[in-house]
Amino acid sequence: MTTMTDASTRFREFRMPDVGEGLTEAEILKWYVRPGDTVTDGQVVCEVETAKAAVELPIPYDGVVHELRFDEGTTVDVGTAIITVDVAPGSGPAERSAPPAATGSAATGSAATGSAVAAAEPETGAETGVGTGAEEKPSGRQPVLVGYGVAESSTKRRPRKGTAASGQARSAARTEAAAAVQAELNGHGTAASAAPRPLAKPPVRKLARDLGVDLATVVPSGPDGIITRDDVRAAAAPTQAPAPVAAAGQGAAPEQVAAEAAAAPSGPAVAGARETRVPVKGVRKATAQAMVGSAFTAPHVTEFVTVDVTRTMKLVEELKADKDMAGLRVNPLLLVARALLVAIRRNPEVNAAWDEANQEIVLKHYVNLGIAAATPRGLIVPNIKDAHDKTLPQLAEALGELVSTAREGRTTPAAMQGGTVTITNVGVFGVDTGTPILNPGESAILAVGAIKLQPWVHKGKVKPRQVTTLALSFDHRLVDGELGSKVLADVAAVLEQPRRLITWA
Structure with missing residues (x-):
């Protein structure tokens, strides 16, 4: 049986760092890994958008991705665990409890991927493995990387109701939950039905989210099958031509320093809608x-x-x-x-x-x-x-x-x-x-x-x-x-x- 100490040492949580000197939250734009992927110290695992810029986050551990705590598009508070890594994948079955429920601004985004696990498996504490029924304090907490101390956890162990739930039943529940999480991550009914992820840069994915466009339905026109901004706009409003970028007249205006012209979402996401609301973040x-x-x-x-x-x-x-x-x-x-x-x-x-x-x-x-x-x-x-x-x-x-x-x-x-x-x-x-x-x-x-x-x-x-x-x-x-x-x-x-x-x- 895996002890609480073993689990807390084996499963390492990477928390959302403060990447911009005092920022309190960041949005997860893109995951570069999935559960089961092998990662190494320094490998970029996700891209997040703060109030200042888009930043890629490297993982500080070697191991295997155990779970992603939040979906792409979720706004997460600094200090919140976003990914769990199994740093000793060869030491036995990976038994781990559900993460604490998302709080703060993270609750306003899409549901955390750990929600399926929470529904299928009894709570055993944020940092423990399969322990006993006694209350024990979690150990092995990982501090936030930049400027923050250890985040306090309000999650408590739920007392066991009896011994009827066998190890086989718990294993089946975890297997079902893992499949549900993988299906949720892939956006399909089952993990096996996952299709290749559409190719698009983070700004294009952001535009697609703002316009309510499913990138899987967009026909790419960029090199190597990459979806462009114009492709997304065409999919959002197929009857309207994309607005032309302002061009310099004779003599040339100073060249555009902007990344691209800021594209405020225009055109309804649903046919016939009279307005579209875009979160300001x-x-x-x-x-x-x-x-x-x-x-x-x-x-x-x-x-x-x-x-x-x-x-x-x-x-x-x-x-x-x-x-x-x-x-x-x-x-x-x-x-x-x-x-x-x-x-x-x-x-x-x-x-x-x-x-x-x-x-x-x-x-x-x-x-x-x-x-x-x-x-x-x-x-x-x-x-x-x-x-x-x-x-x-x-x-x-x-x-x-x-x-x-x-x-x-x-x-x-x-x-x-x-x-x-x-x-x-x-x-x-x-x-x-x-x-x-x-x-x-x-x-x-x-x-x-x-x-x-x-x-x-x-x-x-x-x-x-x-x-x-x-x-x-x-x-x-x-x-x-x-x-x-x-x-x-x-x-x-x-x-x-x-x-x-x-x-x-």
Whole structure:
């Protein structure tokens, strides 16, 4: 008979860690393993979405997956066990009790996979094997990986009603429960009827869930049979063509920094439905809270300037042909970023933060340049660390990596922390300008509008020129009108005469 100590040592629980400095919950986007799979220390077993980013979680044990505690799409509190691993699979029959019922936000998602086990097998405690009828405290608890102690368990052993239930009956119940769990995980009536899992990236799976589309019914059009976003949209609203992504006009707007255009779920999930409700969670929820806090905490001021950027556009084309920039992302946004860095060097007081607790202005002697990116999960603002120290090729490389990572949905929480000033590129959507809201903790944000061919007075004559509108929002508690105007004017001056990148540097 397996003792309580043996079971608690043999079955190791991996708990949802705090992967973003103080976050309280995360949604399980995708499981990469199933019960019975062999795993090794450091192997990625699932992908979760926090309020900041999608993160892959590695398992810290060697062994065999015993059970997955929650389905994909479930929101789980930090500190909750999400997977159990049998670290000694060759030591005898795997006898283990049902997990405690999900609490907190996890209860709002789909049912935990352990529910089938709970229905089929008597409770014996969260950490015990097949023990005796006596009450015993669980042992071998595993602490949460980051920033949390051991989670308290309220589950108590249920007293046995007698000895009539034989080991054979319990074994049959566990076998039936395991089959039910496997069937639930596969989404089919029985484990044996499981079909191959449709191929799709996590953002596409998220979109499918939002639109109520079963990926098993979607015809893939991507390479190697991968389902794309357009495939999901077509399945959700087959009579409607997907909305086109905003394209730059003549002269090209700054290239899209966003992962992809944020696709707010549109079109009913059920034919004839008049509305669709989408839960606000993850990145979208965090962004909404941050923007409300920023808008009603920092007094915003926004100034605008329209500028002829014809020379900048010519320089972009020249840089694309320069062998020193070969293989790098060269676009108008690169020169906008460089222009802003020059303006900050000339007006360093703008690169600051307001410390409400100490009633101080904190001047930053470094620039972590944020780039606002619209992704399927919502708005994120990763930043380029120490952008002020980078050469133009280094800045281009960092910008390219930032964009690629955002497109793949792999932006880490660390990449979105510590920003000092931000650029948002609304021009990619064909928008002329806007009044951007400050990223929390920052003092300024620059919006870049669409670059369009317009009539412009140049050298005393009206000529077609490449023109754009810039908008700078700033925190009026620490940036007054004079300082904000100087920064915006310097950015415009560099873009109008890009040779100032040299003379002002």
